[in-house]
């Protein structure tokens with residue numbers, strides 16, 4: 001439940017349910033006349049959506065008709081020499097877009113006999129087409145009821161529902177797609193375009209949104225609560241923490257390897273690991289570390305370095321090797337067979353697997 005000024009209290013579902021009617025009425029009266037909106041054949045929509053990725057509408061306009069005059073059909077584009085295609089794209093930048101567009105046209109020729117496929121999944125499988133672009137082509141050109149959620153839509157919906165979820169989180173986008181799917185009207189292509197159009201013309205990024213001119217002003221919870229401009233929330237993932245660790249590859253006189261278990265909480269909780277500690281220990285510090293744990297070593301020799309990347313932490317590991325140890329308590333000493341069958345080492349230590357294999361064989 002949301003509470004706004006002037007006593008507006010609306011569930012998210014109630015707000016969303018009103019979007020199609022309000023937006024389509026506004027779109028019918030206010031949509032910009034754009035070349036790709038006239039005669040929206042699948043190929044024309046496809047070309048426009050690829051051009052509009054990373055490029056403003058005004059910048060795309062002059063290129064669009066020129067490109068379509070040069071390559072009026074999928075077949076023309078598929079067969080054209082790549083240099084000519086690149087020439088027609090010159091000035092738009094991000095040339096991978098047009099390379100993929102041409103590859104996509106070739107796939108459409110080979111696999112679909114030159115007909116752009118009328119299915120979200122098949123569109124999605126073409127080079128250079130992601131969820132948003134597949135949704136846009138499917139809904140605008142074929143009226144297939146699928147959402148097309150881009151940055152504009154994420155912003156508008158976050159503000160309308162006054163949501164502070166991080167829109168860079170794919171789960172948040174997935175949830176929004178699901179919610180929009182439930183309210184899609186018959187005129188699905190126009191509806192998807194109306195959401196994007198509102199984001200581009202009224203509910204602006206960067207500056208203040210034009211709430212007084214907005215067809216959603218009466219139901220917009222972000223506006224009602226005076227926080228529209230703070231939304232949406234975009235939080236980049238924190239950079240990974242780098243952790244330097246020193247590990248020990250310790251082999252007993254009996255030919256067994258020393259392991260111990262990690263603490264029951266935290267990273268790799270309760271799993272086996274090579275004995276080790278945070279920080280980079282010198283040989284003397286390593287010997288002292290082991291001595292404190294009842295292990296007398298002759299001389300430690302340097303072992304391999306390894307790195308492992310978890311989602312939030314990176315381990316940068318160095319290693320000391322000790323052989324001919326007395327099997328002190330506090331460690332679990334395992335044979336090669338036990339290591340294979342019952343003491344699985346996490347893949348964080350896979351950089352050490354070859355060295356361990358070699359030690360346990362000898």
Ligand code: SF4
Nearest residue numbers: 203209211214220228
């Ligand atoms: Fe965006 Fe304002 Fe419209 Fe809400 S009322 S959707 S914040 S322009």
